[in-house]
Amino acid sequence: MQQISIMTLALSLFFGVSQLSADDWRQFRGDNASGHAMDANVPTEWSENSQPTWTTGLPGRGLSCPIVVGNRVIVTASSGPEDDRLHVLCFNTNTGEQIWKRQFWATGNTRSHRKMSNATPTPVSDGKQIYAFFSSNDLICLDLNGNLTWFRGITHDYPNASNSLGMSSSPVVADDTVVVQVEADSESFAMGLNTANGVTRWKKDRPRKANWTSPVHWTANDSDAVLLQSSKGVSAVEPKTGKVIWEFKESASTIPSSTADESTIYIPSKGITAVRPNGNGVEVLWNANKLSPSTASPVIANGRIYCINRAGALTCGNVKDGSILWQFRVKGPFSATPVYANGYLFAVNEEGLLQVVDAAGEKAKLAGEYNLGETVLSTPAISDGALYIRSDGKLWKFGQ
Amino acid sequence: MRSTMPRLHGQLWLGIALGVFTFLLQSSTVHADTHHDQIEQIRDVGSKGQGHEQAIDALAKLSQADATALLPILKGMKGANPIAINWLRGAFESIAARSFGKSGPVPNKMFADFAQDRSHSPRARRIAFKMIRDDAMTAELVPTFLNDPSADLRREAVAYYITVAEKVTDDQNQVDMVRSIYRRALKGAVHDDQVKQIAAALKALGDDVNLQKHFGFLPRWHIIGPFDNKEMKGFDVVYPPEKGIDLSQTCVGQMGDVTWQPISTDDEYGVIDIAMQIENYKGSVMYATTKFVSREDQEVEMRLGTPNAWKAWINGKLIFAREEYHRSTGMDQFRVKVELRKGVNTVLLKVLQNDQEQNWAQRYQFQFRFTDEAGSGIRPDQEQLTLR
Structure with a gap:
């Protein structure tokens, strides 16, 4: 036992980080992309007297979310008069001290809506490497110590693959493949790249229409699929080959992304449409037009689905049939998707007001508020009893 | 005595650090060949993952090199493609972080010398400049970057001169000097925010700035149309102007016969407003042409802003085509490297409007200029030719 501990410690020191942790938050909306953290220790009592554990300044703006791998929290940012400086930053989760920072140049289009930035997509990690993606479609693979492994400039490869409003789709990693959706009016495709070397495993044409949704890695019932959403529906593809497994062919939103639990996929389509794969197609379980996400994606936790619209109308539904359980008003406007832990929803509006909602009961109740006083457009992360929020200028940690 | 001890310790450590670095530099020839080979393998990285497998191994090894590899890496950025430059930067940053930490001594003079030498890659020079940890040395360098090939280094110099001008702005006896500093x-x-700031300051001093001329926007064109683009079907239709430009030509357009018409703009940012020129402009194609006299054969950047779909030809050669409507627009929205030949060059634009009815989808316009890599406007050798 002691030998194992010593070995673990030695390996941990050697690699400088614990590579496997149940508390990691390695991608947009957490490891299962539901926005639900199985974390009982995240702080739930909030007031204007609450204090962050630490904050640290960032060198640029970003809508990308922090991710947590072991004792490291990683965040991206972009800066410069042309927003072409791409930053990847790594901080110690305990102290907030910067462990390393790296900077690169964008090789694709850096223009975006003034509210967005080049650092809009959230990076993803498989616990060994970090894949930092940007609106300019630059994909940067670094090890956990900040050493560059490879760099791809996807708009450099395909010069029409860009959106003048900016791109936001966050990549996923599945089966040693990093999957990106690069979908715009002028050129549109999804790609799977070998995590080891950045070489393209597959590339599939996608509907030529601007699309800001993110792929979802869905593992259920022995299925290992990446769900690609667009205005034409959802395609489930094999991560390593891009081969289509099944398709949902009704229209879907191009802003909020699908969310899934172990058996069902909840698609922002005519409100929310719940589907379950059925051979090479899907069975539609229910549709609820009163569950209507706008910019933020739905959150799934403990048999409930939560949708918040831009103005702050929060609706809770039953995942079994889509019936509405309650509605509650929080102060908007919202771009960030809320996150859920221990019966509470953590929703940060664009003005930086964190609103903590007791969301597990028959009715919702505001449990507390805290004003960060800075613009927040980024979805928080939860890891190991702490809540991480990225504002325009800072990274904040609350909790242990 | 006590008060001098920290300084002596500081000097001692600095001496040791520089001694170690000198030693590393002296041993650099041992590694030079290895570094050179690794850098060359990384420079071979191309588009679409080409060369990755070889370069990954070279990058991993190079990233573990000592500080003697830093200068060769910076030199290796010259002429490298944008992807390879980023790979090299990754190696540079790993080595620099390990060698110097957040606040350790760095070979300031080495980096300053590199940053000053305009024969190197502009991007590499800015990296070198940012490595310098000596404020006096940095302050000495900044004013020399005013007309630098690196837009980022220029920005430092422009900011410096703005600050200098602001410091003496309140002195009424120095108005001429302030004006002169702003003019410099x-x-x-090259960046719009700085240009606007300077132009506003000069205007307050009674001195107007011609922004259109400063940025080099081309204000005089001929346009013809509309041709049909209902349901966005006109993008790949070859209408007569694509077959050859004849300004005396009459073509059959969407609503009857159309001829080339002169158009010019006084807009500060060179915006040619097509919607103001024609009726029923929805679902249409317009062509615009102009001539540009280049003083030499040169590679330049074509910089275009438009909310509409577009195609561009220079001297009959298709440069780029983009089918995107109303996803915002702005100065320098699209940047494409093009070759201009000495003498007269012909520019042809195809600009397309779709059928969208929203208020924000009514703009039908473009702005166009040629620049160098830093974004400095290239003016024609003669004023834009009057097209006849």
């Missing part, structure tokens, strides 16, 4: 700053300014 303007010569180097």
Whole structure:
């Protein structure tokens, strides 16, 4: 036992980080992309007297979310008069001290809506490497110590693959493949790249229409699929080959992304449409037009689905049939998707007001508020009893 | 005595650190060949993952090199493609972080010398400049970057001159000097925010700035149309102007016969507003042409802003085509490297409007200029030719 501990410690020191942790938050909306953290220790009592554990300044703006791998929290940012400086930053989760920072140049289009930035997509990690993606479609693979492994400039490869409003789709990693959706009016495709070397495993044409949704890695019932959403529906593809497994062919939103639990996929389509794969197609379980996400994606936790619209109308539904359980008003406007832990929803509006909602009961109740006083457009992360929020200028940690 | 001890310790450590670095430099020839080979393998990285497998191994090894590899890496950025430059930067940053930490001594003079030498890659020079940890040395360098090939280094110099001008602005006896400093700053300014700041300051001093001329927007064109683009079907239709430009030509357009018409703009940012020129402009194609006299054969950037779909030809060669409507627009929205030949060059634009009815989808316009890599407007050797 002691030998194992010593070995673990030695390996941990050697690699400088614990590579496997149940508390990691390695991608947009957490490891299962539901926005639900199985974390009982995240702080739930909030007031204007609450204090962050630490904050640290960032060198640029970003809508990308922090991710947590072991004792490291990683965040991206972009800066410069042309927003072409791409930053990847790594901080110690305990102290907030910067462990390393790296900077690169964008090789694709850096223009975006003034509210967005080049650092809009959230990076993803498989616990060994970090894949930092940007609106300019630059994909940067670094090890956990900040050493560059490879760099791809996807708009450099395909010069029409860009959106003048900016791109936001966050990549996923599945089966040693990093999957990106690069979908715009002028050129549109999804790609799977070998995590080891950045070489393209597959590339599939996608509907030529601007699309800001993110792929979802869905593992259920022995299925290992990446769900690609667009205005034409959802395609489930094999991560390593891009081969289509099944398709949902009704229209879907191009802003909020699908969310899934172990058996069902909840698609922002005519409100929310719940589907379950059925051979090479899907069975539609229910549709609820009163569950209507706008910019933020739905959150799934403990048999409930939560949708918040831009103005702050929060609706809770039953995942079994889509019936509405309650509605509650929080102060908007919202771009960030809320996150859920221990019966509470953590929703940060664009003005930086964190609103903590007791969301597990028959009715919702505001449990507390805290004003960060800075613009927040980024979805928080939860890891190991702490809540991480990225504002325009800072990274904040609350909790242990 | 006590008060001098920390300084002596500081000097001692600095001496040791520089001694170690000198030693590393002296041993650099041992590694030079290895570094050179690794850098060359990384430079071979191309588009679409080409060369990755070889370069990954070279990058991993190079990233573990000592500080003697830093200068060769920076030199290796010259002429490298944008992807390879980023790979090299990754190696550079790993080595620099390990060698110097957040606040350790760095070979300031080595980096300053590199940053000053305009024969190197502009991007590499900015990296070198940012490595310098000596404020006095940095302050000495900044004013020399005013007309630098690196837009980022220029920006530092322009900011410096703006600050200098602001410091003496309140002195009424120094108005001419202030104006002169702002004028100097303007010569180097390529970023819109700095240009606007300078122009506003000069205007307050009674001195107007011609922004259109400063940025080099081309204000005089001929346009013809509309041709049909209902349901966005006109993008790949070859209408007569694509077959050859004849300004005396009459073509059959969407609503009857159309001829080339002169158009010019006084807009500060060179915006040619097509919607103002024609009726029923929805679902249409317009062509615009102009001539540009280049003083030499040169590679330049074509910089275009438009909310509409577009195609561009230079001297009959298709440069780029983009089918995107109303996803915002702005100065320098699209940047494409093009070759201009000495003498007269012909530019042809195809600009397309779709059928969208929203208020924000009514703009039908473009702005066009040629620049160098830093974004400095290239003016024609003669004023834009009057097209006849």
